[in-house]
Amino acid sequence: MSVSVVVWALQGDPPADAGDVLLWQGYADGSGVQSVPRYLEAHAKRLRSRYLEFIHDLGERQINGKSVAEHLDLGDGFSFWWMTHLAEKSPFKSPQLYDCLRLMALEEILVERGPSRLALHGVERDLAEAIEAMCRNLGIGFVWHFASRPKSKWSLRRIYLALPHPVQGLISLRHLVMKWPLRRPERPRWFSDRKAIFLCSYFFNLDVASCSAGSFHSNQWGNMPAYLQQGGWHANWIHHFLRSPDDRDIQARSQWLNLFNRDALNQGCHSLLESYLSWAVVRRALWKWLCLNAISLRLRNAHGMFNPRDSAASLWPLLRTDWWTSLRGPAALSNCLWVELFDAVLKDIPHQPTGLYLWENQGWECALLRAWRRHGHGRIIGVPHATVVFWHLNNFDDPRTLESVAGCAKPLPDHLAVNGPMAWRVFEDAANVLPGRFVEVEALRFQYLAEPGFGLPGTGSSSPHGRAFPVDGKRRKVLILGDFTEKQTLKMLSCMEEALHLSRADVSLVFKPHPVSRIRQRDYPSLPFETTSSALVEILPTCDLVFSSNTTSAGLEALLAGLPVLVFLDEEDFNHSPLRGVEGVRFVGTARDLAAALDSIRHPATAPALEEFFWLDQKMPRWGKVLAPACGG
Incomplete structure (x- = not known):
């Protein structure tokens, strides 16, 4: 039994004389040091399941004879x-999800070790409050060694976040100012025949040259538009408007x-979707929002419901925001x-026998499914356009x-279109494969990997492009694939800059850059x-x-193209990579790791088998089988 442990939640290494240390971030293990993130990864499946269980239980918790989910039903069963x-x-x-999972991992470590005292070295008050409450429930003494942050300048953002949540909500209406010009009183002549098919997606990550020439091509949907056209289907598309660095102005997009x-x-x-904005839509949305504010008063004592089952931890300090x-x-x-916009769209559009939408299991999708069924449309299929990632918890639900x-059950699509064995295995691992839920389809975004001339992976060739990997002394060309957040991308560039010196x-x-990223070379002149x-x-x-x-x-x-891949692993976040657990992939979290990787890669990579x-x-025969009922056949 250890007498005392230190939880080190600061940047850098703990002092050599710190004692028995539990690292809150980073994967270093050694004498007297244990990594909480490494423990989380070692027990990832069980801890993820416990968190999904906690969220389901939270929605079912009873307050005044009704579950939380029932309280948030405004009268139509949704x-x-x-x-x-x-x-x-x-x-x-919800960036503090990582803290929630680490807190659950920390509890298991403490229960196993049984210390009498815990000293936290960190700056986050919410984290300190959560660990203190857990220690109190476990009978462990707690002390917080607060490390002050460097003073930051005031900003409008900081002032905004300090305001009451309802005031923040009203201020958020400013986003409508940007979207208001997207309103269009005229509507397309929606198709309504037996070969009509509805699709919902994002209006970004498009092929600019094709779209400017009047030919719709979405990188997320790949060959699907051409496949539908060749098969005689008549597509009705609803798009979310998202800005990206490659966007032209709203007028140009409207011209597309x-x-x-x-x-x-x-x-x-x-x-x-935003073309259906109107004063009536905004008025009804504001009324629903006011109703939710009133309901929140009945749920103001919910903090006592945030303990996972059989746990001494309370996640309330981390999740209250x-x-x-x-x-x-x-x-x-x-x-x-979202609810009012989708209601307006799916009330206006003629009956659609089949619908497809870009599935990420986000909240707006529930609004789509609610309106779809409310207005009597046919079957609807969720389509994950990319990979399904272990730590993207939004991809999964408690069974x-x-x-x-x-x-008040969660609205679900009639089917989920699974694009390969990899995604199927990930869902199966989370016990999310239910009878009749999944249909097999070709992976739309990745079809180009199978095109003649690209070089099929799994052939055993040293390179899919017929080029030998550069030998020592030759210059190597490194492709940096950026993150969709500026913070992570800047961390990657900083890591690369330091690694090149080593x-x-x-x-x-x-x-x-990622399609939504705005970082350019001039923003990082030192690299x-x-x-x-x-x-x-x-x-x-x-x-x-x-x-x-x-x-x-x-x-x-x-x-899959046969290139060696190094994946940046942020020590302050989940491992979000779809390559997590894939053999032959190297993860680097520090400049020293990256430098060692750059120095040690000597030979060509052989690509894994694509069909895995x-x-x-x-x-696209699988898609043909799935869509056949839409055309009567």
Whole structure:
């Protein structure tokens, strides 16, 4: 039995004389040091299941004779609970999810060790409050050695976050100012015949050249638009408008829609979700938001419900911001707008026998499914466009959530279109494979990997492009695949800059930012690199090595193309990589790790077998089988 432990939640290494140390971030293990993140990874499946169980139980907790989910039903059987940040479980919208899982891991370590005292060295008050409460319940003494942050300048953002959540919600209406010009009183002539098919997606990550010429091409949907056109289907598209660095102005994007709609038989009918904005929509959304604010008063003592089953930990200090913003603040108001917009769209559009939508298990999808069924449309299928990642908790639900048929049950698609064995295995690992839920389809985004001339992985060739990997003394071209967040991308670039000072490798750098990223070379002048927006199919043949963000599927594409892949592992976050657990992939978390990797890669990589990851076929027979009922056949 250890007498005292130190939880080190600061940057850098703990002092040599710190004693028995539990590292809150980082994966170092050694004499007198144990990594909490490493323990979390070692017990990932069980701890993830416990968290999914906790979220399901939270929605079922009773207050005044009604469950939380029932309280958030405004009268039509749909519960706004499923649109809250808590039920959504996105690590990107709820960054403290990582703290929640680490806290659950820390509890298990403490129960096993049985210390009498815990000393926390850190700066986060919410974390200190959560660990103190857990120690109190475990009978462990607690002391917090507060390390002050460097003083930061005031900003409008800091002032905004200090405001009450309802005030933040009202201020968030400013986003409507940008979207208001997207309103269009005229509607497309929606298709309504037996071959009509509805699709919902994002209006970004599009092929600019094709769209400017009046030919719709989405990088997320791959060959699907052409496949539908060739098969005689008539596509009705609803798009979310998202800004990205490659966006033209709103007027230019509206012109694209006009071009598509003039050639609707070939390109489909297209409209933006935001084109259905109106004063009536905003008024109804505000009324729903006010109702949620009133309901939140009845749930104001919910803090006592945030203990996972059989746990001494309370997750309330870590999740209370998500709770209040989802019931009173900007997230609540945004969810009300989603509900009203989808209701307006699916009331206006003629009956659709079949619907497809880009599936990420986000809150807005519940609003889509609610409106779809409310207005009597046919079957609807969720389509994951990329990979399914272990630590993207939004991809998964407790099995009881999926099986529930209660009045306020979570809205689910009729089927989920699974794009390969890899995704199937990940869902199966989370006990999310239910009878009849999944249908097999070809992976739309990755079809180019099977195109003639690209070089099929799994052939045993040293390179899919017929080029030998550079030998010692030769310059290597490194492709940096950026993250969708600026913070993570800057960490990657900083890591690379420092690594190049430590490494003997002679490299040139090419940086491909994420489609939503705004970082350019001029933003990072101390690191020379070339920026490209070209498609991966064009870039990969010119590169020798890939340094990838751990949130992008592009690293997997590079691996399947036969290139060596290094994945950046942020020691302050989950391992979000779809390559987690894939043999032959190297994760680097520090500049020293990256430098060693750059120096040690000597030989060409042999790509893994493509069929282990995705189902690919240019003729798309699996999709044909899934869509056959839509055309009567």
